[in-house]
Amino acid sequence: MLIAVRALALLLALLALGVTLWHGLDERGTALAFGVLIAVGELGRWSGTGEREPAPLGAAGALAYALLGENAGHRTDHGVLQVVAVVVAAALVGCVPHVARGHGPTPDHLARRVLTVAFAAVCFQPLYDRGRLLEWGGPAQALLLVALLVLTTLWDAVLAAATAHARTRWPFGPLLRDELRATPGIGSAVCATGAVMALAVAVTGLWALPVFSLPLLLTQLSFRRYAAVRATYRQTIASLARATEIAGYTPAGHARRVAALSRAVGRELGLSEPDLTVLEHAALMHDIGQLSLVDPVPAGATAALPPDEQRRIALLGGAVVRQTGVEAEVAVVVERQADPYRDQPVTARIVRTVNAYEEMARGAGPSGPLTALEELRLGTARDYQPEVVESLARVLSRAGLTLPRPG
Template sequence: MNATSQSYQVRVSGSGVAIVLAAATLGLAALILTIERGLTGWSFAITFGVLISVGEMVQFRVDRSRNRAPIATSAALGYAMLRGPEVGVPPDVAQVVAVVTIATIAGLVPRVVAGLRWEVVISARRVLSVAAATAAFSAVIPNDMQWDGTWSHALPLTAAMFLAVLTAGISDALVGAGQATEAFNRPFPAALRDELVVLARIGLGMGISGVLLASCTSLVGLWAPPLIIVPLLLTQFAFRRFASAQRTYRATVRSMARSTEIAGFSSPGQNARTAQLAIAIGNDLGLTPARMEALEYAALLSGVGQLALADPSPGGASLLRNREERQQAAEIGASIIERSGVLDHVAEIVRHSNDPYRQGRANNSDIPVESGIVNIALAYEQLAGEGSGQSAAKAMESIGLGIGAEYDPVVVESLRRVVGRGFRF
């Protein structure tokens, strides 16, 4: 499974179906209760519903892990925490969940019609996390407690708002970690760590925006949402430009990787298959997202140094070259990558990607484990990849003979687990 397909894999996994069904059931139950009790605060429900829908429509992707909809999340959290003189009767838990569910669906429909990327699981997760936040906030703050200018109300309201934001973030992080464990075979602690890092970086900003939306709207009415959302929208457009630059950057790396195939130094698709396996091993070992990205780039570019050799390897099988030639190619490849000025860590991985474990990482902990991953991914691809004629069992047997000498034992065990789970190129 490569990095570009991860988001789609999450949507069709067993946990993804369960999340969507849970959100749909909760939303339907909340809608029925709201219809029975009657909707309070029509103007606030419509305003925040529109904000959530617009946020869903203009969602974007920054880190390749999933789409982000900061405006939708902030608006949903803000609606859940309305308490103030301008609000009157605040929405109850059922009404918040119903409005968020309907607005989310309304925002996704245009993306579906336009053929844009959409992730129903991520949207369903947002509904569930906002429901958890609303329940936490309502459990602490009674309906009659409002912003009235006194510390006796302001302190508990502020504390409850941040409790609600924290509840939403942690509940979503737990669900996301479970998804990553199922879909990508990442260790749960590592997956939870990654989710919490995202929570600290992006979730905190969305949570604070939600607090500002709730408090300002509660005090001054519906003049507040535009004043807070417009700057957030401008920031989102800046992030979208950054995401576009990242996509261009990634496409450039892939183009560089294909140069060895065009020149005949590697077989068609060999670099992509090597990266695919390297990513699977990196997921199994629980590498951080930043290290996973560097690992993928290193695997894609691991053969670029062969362009300086006199002639291509037969069928792209660099294992047929002697040790000196392989290490020379790795050094040349690292030098080429370093000239980009932004891939220094990737260059270091490639530089040591043909070092024998016993003479390399076993005696030098500064050599990144990613080098050992690329080394073994290259070997396995050439032994068991397309056109190799060898089975996975035979390839693992050959690799096993080099454990501790040629290959890092930790990485070999990870490869065994990955192959044992049915990995296929």
């Protein structure tokens, strides 16, 4: 699937560039203006943020060019292939500085950009060329643009979920759900700006491009600040989690390893992005209750303690989490670590299972992972949910059945 998407995007880009170079650009001024806008948007991309749309201005400009029918009251003659060619060329030009710094866009991002713009242009340009939009006019034309934006958004979400599923083998349904949930954020601003740009250029000409780019630039700045705050928040939680390591209660890197593996298991089970965030934070802080112990548990292995002692440590850990200002859902997961798994939320079941696996497998040599999985399977009657254990086994199988090294 991943190879098919990339191949289709590559063939479409090569075809568009070849046809455009052979026949030349129609309305070069318009093409140049939108090309510059897209290139500038790519220059301002968010390198290394992991956001779903790292170059919102470039995406909005590409969408506006795909939906452009008139320029200052005059019909435009560019077609679908020229739209794709201009978008590809401008995106490649804008990516050059990022590639030089080693932070260029991924092939999946470029493939999505090409296929999404092509989809919007195929839906809009033939209707406009046949005069259907001019016949409808007014509210009907506006409703058609809204429908096209909805379809384009759905198409982009399906592409994003499909490529992520092919790359990671995570369940497709939850990936698509997360993409659709993210649409009301920066995605809605991109769609709205692209449509408004196209309509404004149709009336006032190309001067509308810089005017209507400003709100999206401000929105991008706000999202960047929000992303920075979110990153700082996670770093604070990670620093708090390291308190048990610094005090000598848990081995170095234990919380980080449990958090990474718990998130992978949560993905395998189809948890949503908000639940994955709670899961990761709870996994980082699941041992913080050990700070209340006078005598540290050997190697921090709480899974082998009596149930009453496990419950006391879990409740103390939840109380500490609540005092730190972390969201209440994280504290609940930490508090419920010692409960029977049937009484736990799924996030607590995952953290408990992964923590026990890491403790059992640690330092047991090459056979440690397999031995730990067998012990977890034997404990599914009360302590560990069978579905979580099998999901953990699948995650480890794809990773070669090894643990990350401490550090």
